[in-house]
Amino acid sequence: MKLFHYHWWTDKVEEMEAWYQGCGFETRQRIGRANGEMREFNPPLEWDEFRQENVQFRIIEMVQGQMNITFGQGKRDRFDHIGFLVDEEEHDEVIKNAAILGWRVDEGERRIFISTPWRFRVELQRRKEAVKAEASPSLARLELNIDRPGRLSALAELLGAEAEDKGETCLISTGDWEIQLSRKQEYGLESLEVRHPAPFTGIDPVGVSIASIT
Template sequence: MLFHYHFWTPFVEETEKFYVDHGFRIVQRIGKHQGEFQSFNPPLKWEDFREKRVFFRIIEARKGSINITFGSGKKIIFDHIGFLVPGKEQEIICKNAEKMNWKVDRGERRIFISTPYDFRIELQTHEYLVDSMEDKMEEITMETKKEGLAEDILYLFSKPVKQLNTIIGNTVTIREAIMNNFPVKQAEDPNGVKILNGGFQ
């Protein structure tokens, strides 16, 4: 299940506000201040630390089974998408990645697969990273600079990934995300992701 994406962005506070204003809750904020990583988690608000000039490693926002993360960057850079998969399926995916000569980075809590399309794929087995199954990421449309992603994803997962659409363009990013129960018909986040309500009447 596709449940997650991550951006680096100079618009960290604005990105948080966008998602909170559209029904997400902030789970954590981890950032570097005076050379050390510290937590600035809720109930802290931006008024409590804005003047400290924190370089955020990660801010995590959740809504149902949708998990969005972002961190401080000098420019907008899309980093990765994440899938929540069963443990047995995770190992099969990793073996398929290795057959394609894609680098597999096995961490303690998650696995990252580096693709030749200038983004990574995260594999998660921990269901505690989502709040519920009520709100879901129905589809995303990814822009890449070269052909082949759809075919490679089919091989990687050994089945079609209906949540993922691909287009060719001049950059690597997420152009569009369709979510059910999104509170408005459509909106665009500060990083250029257009979000649509899949069930909007």
């Protein structure tokens, strides 16, 4: 099971794409509504070629190494979900765990979403082509702020991972990645640590702090 993905809704889609391109990410696709119909605005198209159409983007997908980042048009910044690349055995185990927890499962043709009690969702992705073959960068650690009640270690039970639960914080981990959930007044993704050979720190347009580790 690989932590590889996260998604935002934001009114800063163009700024997000430009920022992540500056970090070496490649834009894989842009899909949005213009003049009442859904269309693709994929590269090699540039923003100046469709900006005047006032496209409401459903998704812009960016990839680099083992990371896949998506965002879509929203009225404000709102974190939506994290994603895991899983094999068939892992997929079946997580679905079984979701049923035990009583969490909602939405099953689609391409992917599955599981709703947690804390507003964010968990995506299960089985398509290996969702990530590139390059080993880096990859997601090593993710910190999420939670503003609703609920036993934080339940996420570890869903994923079959280890949990160090201290009440107000819970560290969920495997040998490959860590997720820290913290109870705070404001909900959202706070920070990331990314395995990357080059040193890097920055804050993206929606306020997520990103730092590289070796």
